Amino acid sequence: EAIKALIKQGASVTATAIYFPLQGMLAAAAGADYLAPYCNRMEQNGIDFGRAIGQIRRMIDRDGYSARILAASFKNAGQVVQAIDCGAHAVTAQPDLLKSVLNSALVTDAVATFNAHNALVRGQE
Numbered sequence: 001e002a003i004k005a006l007i008k009q010g011a012s013v014t015a016t017a018i019y020f021p022l023q024g025m026l027a028a029a030a031g032a033d034y035l036a037p038y039c040n041r042m043e044q045n046g047i048d049f050g051r052a053i054g055q056i057r058r059m060i061d062r063d064g065y066s067a068r069i070l071a072a073s074f075k076n077a078g079q080v081v082q083a084i085d086c087g088a089h090a091v092t093a094q095p096d097l098l099k100s101v102l103n104s105a106l107v108t109d110a111v112a113t114f115n116a117h118n119a120l121v122r123g124q125e
Contacts, residue, residue, distance in 0.1 A: 003030040014070065019047060024056035028067035036092075038073035039083055049079075050086040057087030077101045 006013050007030075014034040015027035019042055024035045035056060042049040053069055060067055071083035071091045077100065080091050101107075 003027060003032050007031045016072075018056075019045070019052075021052050021055040021059075024052070024067075024069070025059050028056070028060055028063075028065040032067050034068050034070040036070045036072045037083075037088075039071055039079050040073045040075045042073075043079070050082045053083055053086040053088050 003013050003015065012034075013032045014036055015024070015030075015032040016036045016038075018024045018027070018035050018037040024037065027035050037049060037053055037056070039049040039053075042052065049071075053071060056069060059065070060069070068089040069087060071080075071088035072093075074080050074083075074091070074093050074097060077097060080093055080097070083091055
């Protein structure tokens with residue numbers, strides 16, 4: 001009822017705290033613009049968030065709803081990748097979580113090696 005009332009007033013609606021596929025399906029049917037499953041919280045409570053996102057995404061695609069899945073509540077980069085892989089249209093994540101992927105030892109070592117190699121090549125020219 002709240003989603004429909006807000007939409008009548010011209011508001012964009014994000015249905016938050018989605019834990020179960022049926023919640024997402026009902027919110028999409030009511031006209032919500034975005035559905036926000038809380039991935040880490042789902043995982044902590046024994047709910048397979050990837051499966052739930054996949055089920056919601058298939059329903060959106062099959063029935064032609066305009067709702068988009070905006071996955072949220074992540075504790076690690078693997079959860080972000082899984083949410084996207086399972087059908088989330090977008091994610092919202094803490095900047096520090098995203099920076100941690102770019103600043104991992106593997107990445108910083110590879111960049112240092114690349115830079116050292118380029119310096120050697122430039123020195124030989």
